[in-house]
Amino acid sequence: MKAHEMSFRVRYAETDQMGVVYHANYLVWMEMGRVEYCRAQGVRYRDVEECEGLALAVAQVECRYRAPARYDDEVTVKTWIETANRKVVTFCYELHEGERLLATGMTRHVWVGRDFRPASLPAKYYDAFGITGRM
Amino acid sequence: MKAHEMSFRVRYAETDQMGVVYHANYLVWMEMGRVEYCRAQGVRYRDVEECEGLALAVAQVECRYRAPARYDDEVTVKTWIETANRKVVTFCYELHEGERLLATGMTRHVWVGRDFRPASLPAKYYDAFGITGRM
Amino acid sequence: MKAHEMSFRVRYAETDQMGVVYHANYLVWMEMGRVEYCRAQGVRYRDVEECEGLALAVAQVECRYRAPARYDDEVTVKTWIETANRKVVTFCYELHEGERLLATGMTRHVWVGRDFRPASLPAKYYDAFGITGRM
């Protein structure tokens, strides 16, 4: 699976009084990265939720902060799938501002139904998530 | 109807790089004020959503900012109902830090069902919202 | 002064449990609109803060909500200056999703220095903000 990149500008609302981006916003950016990753694979995540009744619940997040992002910076999120089966997906991320590495991160997700119980991704989405065999 | 007051501390996440609270957070604080206003009247807003299938959709907001709130300030939100009938409720707010007036605000709401169409508040809630007659 | 338009996608983080965008986020979007408005006029707001030591403090906001924005919608913010002098600027906004009007809004700002005291916009910025005469 190859990585997908998307970019956006840092909002004023995302800064804090240290004069840099508040750290929790990096998780929001990672989510934007994986939504666009899915779209690039032909899957609109909104449709998965609406049509399949499935959601990618967040089970774990990790982020290492390397350099601060600042207001009005153009940030690029590079997203790829580290591992995936029909139950669990692990995304990895690199965040850059130009050549400057801002952060690296990982999020692990489980597919859940509307009742929040674990569910399985239907086979028609296997390609998009790079699921190759029986798992 | 008398006013209700509740207090909380400003979070670091709520500041921006001006070194003060980002202005959109005042709307979040007003929402906290009206939830606690309702609770003080014996109505848990969460139950209204869950049991009645009703929600107070926001139709209009106004806020005048008088003085900046800062990180770790203890802010008090004073909330009261300006007018209410079974379709529309108007809340007013004053935000203080100690004696210092931070902001005044207003939010107007319409009751809606799960389909976002206008709905009517059941009569058992009239007292809590200060609805006295037929409207 | 003519209006400026910019678009973006609604983030999952911006929704709430009603299944639509949480209302305070519209203020964040208006801020994005005015930053891009300024950029289109040749003024990078970040530079004004950094180089001039000036900031556009928010003195008043109003927003009327017409229709809910939803996750993954592409929202367009149309921004223009209603009135401006060297002390005070009033921006107006229309938010759309396709042909659908989501909200209209207004924000009033005063220029302040790093000490939060009122300041005057330097003359070199008059054109960008549509300030024509002596005020």
Add this chain to the structure above:
Amino acid sequence: MKAHEMSFRVRYAETDQMGVVYHANYLVWMEMGRVEYCRAQGVRYRDVEECEGLALAVAQVECRYRAPARYDDEVTVKTWIETANRKVVTFCYELHEGERLLATGMTRHVWVGRDFRPASLPAKYYDAFGITGRM
């Protein structure tokens, strides 16, 4: 060092369209936990920033999500210091709603000056952060 607990109610703004709290907000709650941890040790973090010109920059975060938090839940954050020296502090967290474990987390911080370069915590704060010897 013993743990410190603080509680608060989940805000409507913190939910997302899955009907539960958006995952990035847990990082905001952890920050509230460590601010109150410090206060319980006699250190007001705001004063450290203002008087010492120091800040606890976030270098790393981890969070494992066990059960969803919901609107109006009363959440308790239990915070303790795992390790600390005059350069680096590692906080750990447990988040509960009643008996229900919501999440566990860790944040690692480095003390930085106003220039964002690494700094050392003054000796007068060693006790509060459980720093015992020479490091």
